[in-house]
Amino acid sequence: MSFFNLEKYPPSFLFLCLTLGIALLLLSGLEGRNLVRWQPITLFGKVALFYYILHLFAIHTLALLIVMLLGYPWQTMIFIGPTSQISPILQGKYGFDLVEIYLLWISIVSLLYPVCVSWYLLKNKNKSKWWVSYV
Known part of the structure; x- marks a missing residue:
């Protein structure tokens, strides 16, 4: 479970991967949909x-x-x-x-x-x- 050891300040690599990864997955899922x-x-x-x-x-x-x-x-x-x-x-x-x-x-x-x-x-x-x- 060490991959949950995220640090926001300064942003750790794992923190950036998690936040940007979730944002990109949401963006790809919502692309072209009626919002x-x-x-x-x-x-x-x-x-x-x-x-x-x-x-x-x-x-x-x-x-x-x-x-x-x-x-x-x-x-x-x-x-x-x-x-x-x-x-x-x-x-x-x-x-x-x-x-x-x-x-x-x-x-x-x-x-x-x-x-x-x-x-x-x-x-x-x-x-x-x-x-x-x-x-």
Whole structure:
């Protein structure tokens, strides 16, 4: 079972083989198929950079709000040292279970979906503008 010993940072050869292999298998399986049922998912691929930037702001804003609702100062979310080290004030007192993380993930994607739809419609209306295709 040693081939499951993958390292994401820095990406090991096995990690790249696994992730790229699965992606290529999915791509070959979906090639030429009618993906109308998958339209809500393919939308995120059409506005990828827009969604990426938007979700970063949404997640960080949500984390900041949760910290303040728990009664901690917002300054605890400013990392001075390495980002992998949590603030000493929050050590052992802040975090979520895996189920809560999945619920937050589904909530963020659901909240950003209508914004991505409207951006996609705006993007289609303004194809002649050069900057629209990049976002």
